Amino acid sequence: MKGVTLEELRQLALDSKASLWQKACSLNREVKLYLHWSAGHYGQFFDDYHINIDRDGSVYVSTEDLSAVLAHTWRRNTGSVGMALACCYGATTKDLGNEPPTAAQMEAMAQVISVLASVLGIPIDLQHVLTHGEAGDNMDGLDITEKYGMNSTCERWDIAILHTGDGWGSGGDILRGKAIWYQYHS
Template sequence: MGTMYRASDMTPDSLDDVRRLAENARGFITDIYQHWTAGWYGQCYDSYHICIDKDGSIYIMCDQFTERKSHTWRRNTNAVGITLCCCGDATAGSDPDGEDINLGTEPPTMEQIEVMAQVTAILADEFDLSLNNSNHVMTHCEAAFKDDYGPGSGDPETRWDLWKLPDYCGDGSMKDGGQLIRDKAAWYQAEWRGEHAGD
């Protein structure tokens, strides 16, 4: 999982800092992977480029997004890894649709999910990556499904980060995590371009 740093010992970064680093990495990044640390609030790990804490604080764990980190098995080249600091005791049962997920005592917060979407929106915009599908912008769970070590595979290294997330801004029910984040990211892109004016 990399070296752990306490968020309380670091200074938070801003969305402008994310955009500045993304601008410097244009043409080099082809994929964005979204995770949770399977740790606790306030614990940031340097195996990701960006960590997002409970209150939505952003911590950039690198000097440049072209730095190769060890966030996603066999998918780290030309990729940025973003993570939520949470889910240390989360569990998923045997339901193939993820209906028996328990996000534990430190689940993803609404602030974390919204900031994950904002960061994703900025990175996808700067790297010219589409949010319309999960080919280049995906959760670790979606990558694990594609690479045959996701839920139901029987692989002891199963990864299910962000498989399902609560739709806090909707009806509160559990939704497909990757699609929820991509939809929110697309909404933020449109909002920042002024496309929601008059709605």
């Protein structure tokens, strides 16, 4: 894992843009961003994601090629970027446990979304920027997999909520809203 600044991430996205779009277009898709949590510990990173974000908001990349096809989101890994908050070990849908997403992590993920969406030329909406919980239910309207997300089997519900007790499914909207705010204020 390599720590990067947002400016360095912007450059990596620029360098990967053509390849990401080529891969997405090969499947008649657009480039997408997928938002995860690791269900691991703070400070524990996984190379299934292009980008890992630690509890203090620091950002790490597992590869400098953001078009690399990694194993983050079932049947959606081609032409997409996967990012994860390093948190939520032992979380349940009722209680996010002792390592919930921190405020610094949420802000950092919103900034990462903002930078990537700008450089890659995609809008920050449910069709292009999805939590794993949303992607698992094909909430972008693409019929890619059997539903396994936050409103069906709940096998994957990453970021359905950001705090224990939040309205179910609010996490994606909160992060997209923050990311849009950063786009207008940067």
